[in-house]
Amino acid sequence: MTTRHIISRVVASLILAISLIGVLVNGPAQAFRFTYSASINLVNLDPGTATFTINFFNQDGTSPANSTISDSVAGNSVKNYYPLNTVPSGFNGAVSVSSNKPMASIVNVIGNNFAAAAAYNGVSQGSTTVYLPVLMKNNFNFNSWFNVQNVGTATANITVNYSDGTSATRAIPVNGSFTFDQSTETHSATVFSARITSDQPIVAVVIQEDPKTLFAYTGFASGSTNPVFPTVNSNNFGYFSGMGIQNLSASDTIVTVSYTPAGAGTACTETQTIQAGKSATFIQYAFSFSPPTGAGAPIGWSSTCVRGSPNNQATAFVGSARVTSNSANVPLVGVVNQLKLGNNGEAYNGFDPNVGTNKVVFPLIMDRNFGYFTGFNIVNAGASQTRVVCTFTNTTYKVDRVIAAGASLNDVQLNKIANGYVGAGTCVGTTDGTTPDPNAKLFGAANQLRSSAQDELLVYEGINQ
Numbered sequence: 001m002t003t004r005h006i007i008s009r010v011v012a013s014l015i016l017a018i019s020l021i022g023v024l025v026n027g028p029a030q031a032f033r034f035t036y037s038a039s040i041n042l043v044n045l046d047p048g049t050a051t052f053t054i055n056f057f058n059q060d061g062t063s064p065a066n067s068t069i070s071d072s073v074a075g076n077s078v079k080n081y082y083p084l085n086t087v088p089s090g091f092n093g094a095v096s097v098s099s100n101k102p103m104a105s106i107v108n109v110i111g112n113n114f115a116a117a118a119a120y121n122g123v124s125q126g127s128t129t130v131y132l133p134v135l136m137k138n139n140f141n142f143n144s145w146f147n148v149q150n151v152g153t154a155t156a157n158i159t160v161n162y163s164d165g166t167s168a169t170r171a172i173p174v175n176g177s178f179t180f181d182q183s184t185e186t187h188s189a190t191v192f193s194a195r196i197t198s199d200q201p202i203v204a205v206v207i208q209e210d211p212k213t214l215f216a217y218t219g220f221a222s223g224s225t226n227p228v229f230p231t232v233n234s235n236n237f238g239y240f241s242g243m244g245i246q247n248l249s250a251s252d253t254i255v256t257v258s259y260t261p262a263g264a265g266t267a268c269t270e271t272q273t274i275q276a277g278k279s280a281t282f283i284q285y286a287f288s289f290s291p292p293t294g295a296g297a298p299i300g301w302s303s304t305c306v307r308g309s310p311n312n313q314a315t316a317f318v319g320s321a322r323v324t325s326n327s328a329n330v331p332l333v334g335v336v337n338q339l340k341l342g343n344n345g346e347a348y349n350g351f352d353p354n355v356g357t358n359k360v361v362f363p364l365i366m367d368r369n370f371g372y373f374t375g376f377n378i379v380n381a382g383a384s385q386t387r388v389v390c391t392f393t394n395t396t397y398k399v400d401r402v403i404a405a406g407a408s409l410n411d412v413q414l415n416k417i418a419n420g421y422v423g424a425g426t427c428v429g430t431t432d433g434t435t436p437d438p439n440a441k442l443f444g445a446a447n448q449l450r451s452s453a454q455d456e457l458l459v460y461e462g463i464n465q
Helices: none
Strands: 003-010 036-044 050-058 069-073 078-081 093-099 103-111 116-121 127-136 143-150 156-162 167-172 177-181 191-209 214-218 228-234 239-247 253-264 268-274 279-282 299-303 317-326 332-340 345-349 359-367 373-380 386-392 398-403 408-412 421-430 442-449 457-461
Touching (some): 036 050, 036 069, 069 078, 093 103, 103 214, 116 345, 167 177, 239 253, 317 332
Parallel strands (some): 214 345
Antiparallel strands (some): 127 191, 143 191, 239 332, 253 317
8 A cells, every 4th residue: 555645845955754745945926034945854654664756846736857756764764855956956846755654754944054944744645624723924023934735636726714814815736836925915913823725635834934933833634622732841941832722613612721740840720712713822821921911812811820931940841731621622723832032943733632642753863963952752641641661763772651641751862872863763652661551642742952043943743653
């Protein structure tokens, strides 16, 4: 059986991983802050060797000459592509990957030759509705843009409905893509969300940018009544988090998010109303900043969390979050942004706890790789405790801990594996350290970081298997 993965767009001379949405290069109609490139990391989730083909498509759906890549990767191994030498300089389009084994992908988006960076996960199939919880226009100098790729069999007629009441339409050819740039659109809000509908399956990826910082995330095809978020990092050496949760329904709902510490902080909650079809901001008002008043004030907001400044380590919180109350029982999706002002920033997607598994794969793990290292959080979304064992390719280093229901595990790989290490990690919920726990429901998110004056924080979601 062949598995097809989609990348919705690719930056000039840059490849995106399997089932990913590509990153766009500077185009004539957009006002991007960066010239983009990207790397694609493909991970084989099967023990057998995978053979695959990477196909590149211009935005009009045509393929650049001699751009196809055919390759293979050993079982449970990772292959990286950077730079993308098969496409012409200035390439702006999309990618799909076909494989004879199940694979996953991570795309690292690079701005201005590593002046800033972000990451997002690929997707294995499109949908006719896609939700984008966090978009921006001139929000403290941040703007967003997103790329939509048609992965269907006929021209896709696209409609974008923004939560501030504006809309946009576009016809996209098969395999083609189009960029919607919020900085050139008319919007009445600085932070808003969107619902994209199409008569063909599509995929979408969002980039948020200011002159120094990049965030990236993949659009959602559906929601959950109680999504989980493995990593919350606030007031931690200058970092703080903000989370946009989007209400996918036609009814208002009162949402409570519970925060569970893993590395620092104490358990607490935050509550507010999310209006029908709109999104609301969580985390940052609970831990770091006072909520705004007047027209922009959150509706029905309250919190039991301890608030401090991003540089106040005494109020640091490192842990996980989960929606524990949803009064109207409506579907929700959410994205977490992590930011260190003037420096690092990145985003990742929340998870539906109903699709949790006892195995999470991290395709890219690093220790002092040209200064980069990784750290990840694993959250236990199940109803009972589970023992989690994490192993890593080509090393004896191991993580072995018991995680209570609703709690999370945090591990930073810096100085723990080997200088220059690049590999993959696999975390498994077990009953005794060896036997898989069939009731474990795990999710994970991994940070990639290099300490510098530039934006070199990248985050991706762990792959459930």
